[in-house]
Amino acid sequence: MIALGCDHAGLPLMRRIKALLERMGLPYEDFGTYTEESCDYPVYAQRAALAVAEGRCERGILCCGTGIGISIAANKVKGIRCAACSDAYSAKMSRVHNDANMLALGARVLGDAKAEMIAEIWLTTDFKGSYHQPRVEMIAAIERGEILPGVRD
Numbered sequence: 001m002i003a004l005g006c007d008h009a010g011l012p013l014m015r016r017i018k019a020l021l022e023r024m025g026l027p028y029e030d031f032g033t034y035t036e037e038s039c040d041y042p043v044y045a046q047r048a049a050l051a052v053a054e055g056r057c058e059r060g061i062l063c064c065g066t067g068i069g070i071s072i073a074a075n076k077v078k079g080i081r082c083a084a085c086s087d088a089y090s091a092k093m094s095r096v097h098n099d100a101n102m103l104a105l106g107a108r109v110l111g112d113a114k115a116e117m118i119a120e121i122w123l124t125t126d127f128k129g130s131y132h133q134p135r136v137e138m139i140a141a142i143e144r145g146e147i148l149p150g151v152r153d
């Protein structure tokens, strides 16, 4: 299940992402917003991010104007690794190296076709694990308030 969240600026792109998910046969849960009325992106970031962090959804896609505000908000939820991506390489690497569990897209900076390509690549790419696994675990340690080995040296 893919968790979806957007604000008013991201809504037109989110409609395209929903159509893409339908074509790919991937189920989603839409946490809003549902109208063009101006709204606060942190609300929708937190709704979708909690669904991922709590295991109700495997991964999530967020859209706002730039992809930045909604990714910053999502990354405040423990367990979320949200990558704001504007190119296919970053989207792929955010999965392969960082095991990003959320993708943020900027509706005002990306054309529809490019955004859809980024989302499709992100959705179909697996985490490599291996030597990247401990690095992802270090991110979780920072989240728990731990100081990583070597930081205070």
Ligand code: RB5
Binding pocket: 007, 009, 010, 041, 064, 065, 066, 067, 068, 069, 070
């Ligand atoms: C909304 O106007 C805009 O600020 C928002 O969509 C996003 O770009 C924030 O980062």
